[in-house]
Amino acid sequence: xxxxxxxxxEVGYNLAMSLAVNHDVCVIEKDPSRYERISELDVVAIxxxxxxxxxxxxxxxxxxxxFLAVTGNDEIxxxxxxxxxxxxxxNVIVRVENPEYVEKPIVKDHPLxxxxxxxxxxxxxxEAARLIGIPGAIEIVTFSGGxxxxxxxxxxxxxxxxxxxxxxxxxxPNVVIxxxxxxxxxxxxxxxxxxxxxxxxxxxxxxxxxEALKGVFGPPVTRRVIIFGAGTIGSYIARILExxxxxxxxxxxxxxxxxxxCASLEGVKIVCGDATxxxxxxxxxxGKSDAVVATTESDEKNLLISLLSKNLGARTAIAKVExxxxxxxxxxxGVDVALNPRSVTYHEVTKLLRRMQIETVAEIEGTxxxxxxxxxxxxxxxxxxxxxxxxxxxxxxxxRGDECLIPRGDTRLxxxxxxxxxxKWDEIEKIEETFE
Numbered sequence: 001x002x003x004x005x006x007x008x009x010e011v012g013y014n015l016a017m018s019l020a021v022n023h024d025v026c027v028i029e030k031d032p033s034r035y036e037r038i039s040e041l042d043v044v045a046i047x048x049x050x051x052x053x054x055x056x057x058x059x060x061x062x063x064x065x066x067f068l069a070v071t072g073n074d075e076i077x078x079x080x081x082x083x084x085x086x087x088x089x090x091n092v093i094v095r096v097e098n099p100e101y102v103e104k105p106i107v108k109d110h111p112l113x114x115x116x117x118x119x120x121x122x123x124x125x126x127e128a129a130r131l132i133g134i135p136g137a138i139e140i141v142t143f144s145g146g147x148x149x150x151x152x153x154x155x156x157x158x159x160x161x162x163x164x165x166x167x168x169x170x171x172x173p174n175v176v177i178x179x180x181x182x183x184x185x186x187x188x189x190x191x192x193x194x195x196x197x198x199x200x201x202x203x204x205x206x207x208x209x210x211e212a213l214k215g216v217f218g219p220p221v222t223r224r225v226i227i228f229g230a231g232t233i234g235s236y237i238a239r240i241l242e243x244x245x246x247x248x249x250x251x252x253x254x255x256x257x258x259x260x261x262c263a264s265l266e267g268v269k270i271v272c273g274d275a276t277x278x279x280x281x282x283x284x285x286x287g288k289s290d291a292v293v294a295t296t297e298s299d300e301k302n303l304l305i306s307l308l309s310k311n312l313g314a315r316t317a318i319a320k321v322e323x324x325x326x327x328x329x330x331x332x333x334g335v336d337v338a339l340n341p342r343s344v345t346y347h348e349v350t351k352l353l354r355r356m357q358i359e360t361v362a363e364i365e366g367t368x369x370x371x372x373x374x375x376x377x378x379x380x381x382x383x384x385x386x387x388x389x390x391x392x393x394x395x396x397x398x399x400r401g402d403e404c405l406i407p408r409g410d411t412r413l414x415x416x417x418x419x420x421x422x423x424k425w426d427e428i429e430k431i432e433e434t435f436e
Contacts, residue, residue, distance in 0.1 A: 004028065004064045004089070006050030006080050007071030008038040010324065011095070011342045015068065015349060016043050022429070026059045050080040053087075062088040068349060069094045074101060078112075085113045095345050097121060099232055105344070120341035125236035125295075127344075128318050131337055132225055132241065132291045134210070136218025138200065138337055141362040142207070143371045143420065148399050150178075150204045150362065150369060150420065154336075156218040157197040167191035172212050174404040175205030178396030179367075179422060186367065186422075188394060202369075204397040204420055205404050218316075222246055222290040226314075228275045228305050229295035230257045233320055233341075235265070237293060242267035251275055251284065275305045287313030294319040299326055306335045368425045369396075372435045374417040379435065385409040390430050393423040 001023045005012050008029035016027050016038060026044040029035045039045040048055035050071060061067060067084035069077035074096045081094040093116045096102060105123035108116050131137045136159070139152040155161045161169060166177055166189055180187045181200040187193070195201065203213065223246050227234045230252035241248045242265060249269045252258050258272040273280045275296070286292060292309040294302035299321050306317035318337045321327050330338035347362060362369045374380065379387075384395055384407055398405040399418035405411070407419075421431055 001065045002026075002060075002063060003066045003068065004059050004061055004084070006067070006069045006077065008034040008045075009070070009072055011070045011345050012068070013038060013041075014324075014342075014346060015070070016041055026064075028055060028059055049076070051076045051083065053083060056080070056083055056087065064089045066091045066093065070345060072097075074098050081114050082112065091115045093118065093349055095120065097232075099236070118345050120344045121232045122236055123344040124320060124339050124341045125233045126240065128233070128293055128295075128320075128337075128339060129237050129240040131318060132222055132237075132293070132316075133244070134213060134218075139362075141369065143204075143399070143418070147207060147402070148204060148404060148418075149207050149210050150202060151210055151213070152200055152202050153213065153217040155195050155197050155199040155201065159197070159217050160215065161195045161217045162197045164195060165191065166193050166195065169216060171216075172205065172209040174209050174402075175203060175213070176397045176404055176406050178202045178204050178420065179394065186394075202396065202422075204399075206402065209404075224289045225249070225291045225293070226251060226284070226286055226289045226309070227293045227295065228252075228302075229297070229320075230254070230261055230270075231295060231297065234293070234295035235261060237295070238265055238268045249284070249289075276301065276308070278308065281308060281312060289314045291316040291318065293317075296320075299323055303330055303333075303335065306330070307333070310334055367422050368428055370421050370423065370428060370431065372419045372421055372431065374413050374415060374419070374435070376435065377415075379413050380415055382413050383410050384413075388434050389421075390423060390427040393421055393427055393431060396420045396422050 003019055003023050003025050005016055005027045008027050016025050019025050020042045027038045028046045028050040029038055030049050035047045046059055061084045067089040069081045071077055077094045081092045085092045092114050094114050095118050099119055099122050102117055102119045105126050106118050110117050130140045136153045136156050137151055138154055141150045177189050179202045180189045225241055225246055226249045227238055228251050230250055238248055238250050251271045251273055253274055255272050258270050262270050286309050292314045294305040296302055302319040306319045310317050316336045319330055319335045321330055321338045321340050324340050324342055327338045327340050395407045397420045398407050423431055
């Protein structure tokens with residue numbers, strides 16, 4: 001597959017590095033230092049403006065299977081995407097930071113001709129709001145066109161799941177615990193597996209049944225939420241949460257932003273103040289909140305706010321992290337969930353580049369999760385144990401119609417079954433071959 005990437009920033013560089021292993025990759029970058037860095041990879045590097053038609057012709061965009069516009073400039077991304085589509089690129093993915101260009105996090109088949117437009121800021125805000133809605137949730141991924149979700153939950157101390165066997169949790173019939181992550185290792189659970197505080201469990205189920213998990217793995221209800229930072233992400237989270245039955249407070253140091261939001265967020269309490277002032281945090285009763293979300297422009301400030309809030313007694317802390325390498329650091333020192341907007345772009349691009357049967361790609365605890373549709377007649381009727389899968393690959397669940405089934409070795413495949421497969425990233429190609 002031939003891929004042209006416009007932009008060699010953090011997203012563009014990481015995409016180029018991973019895609020160059022199996023694809024013909026060309027990268028366009030204007031900045032000299034970034035151009036030199038990307039030139040060290042096994043890619044064709046072109047220095048210039050991605051919105052320049054001569055540069056696009058030099059990159060042979062007309063022969064491109066996928067054109068990715070991920071520069072740091074929205075207008076260049078949009079313009080270069082239009083030009084790429086015009087000259088013949090088969091698929092065009094555009095990233096935009098400004099939510100004024102889109103109404104939701106991911107827009108497919110855009111009216112202007114883009115195949116996918118991604119707004120990482122809105123996507124991150126949406127994910128944060130979902131995590132707040134399900135206490136204990138770490139990550140949520142949607143499969144099967146929205147009918148099925150996979151959620152990663154952490155077992156909280158003294159929760160209903162702490163110290164209990166899985167069979168005793170009385171989970172809904174269409175909800176399946178597919179794996180347990182404990183002490184850095186993955187375990188495929190059985191009915192008599194006992195869950196412990198600190199365990200991270202991956203759960204698959206129908207979207208409407210996932211709601212029943214509230215209160216099982218973490219505190220029962222989220223009532224009080226405090227958001228720090230009234231930028232794009234913070235204000236979008238507030239707009240989502242004000243529709244629910246919870247008390248939402250938005251803290252921002254910029255008085256002008258506070259005044260502007262007061263008119264548009266009637267169901268949210270807007271407070272102007274310094275989020276790093278300990279006395280101010282005590283006065284605003286941050287320690288009594290069920291969840292705090294730090295979305296300021298500074299990673300360091302978000303870390304400080306999160307740790308101060310937790311120290312005061314806040315139950316859960318979620319922080320926006322711009323630098324991808326900081327994510328694990330944040331979570332290691334006490335932040336419950338660290339969200340990186342650039343990861344959204346990376347995963348959505350990865351999904352598009354998979355072959356026709358590979359519907360979705362996600363990542364849980366460093367493990368790839370892919371959704372495979374059974375379409376090949378030769379596979380129909382085979383049992384799971386007869387499938388030629390890599391030894392470390394695990395079929396976590398089977399989505400059959402509206403049912404989410406627990407896989408067994410003697411379960412037989414039926415047409416259009418959707419299998420959620422957990423595997424190492426370097427095993428995905430082998431899984432694709434199995435289901436071709």
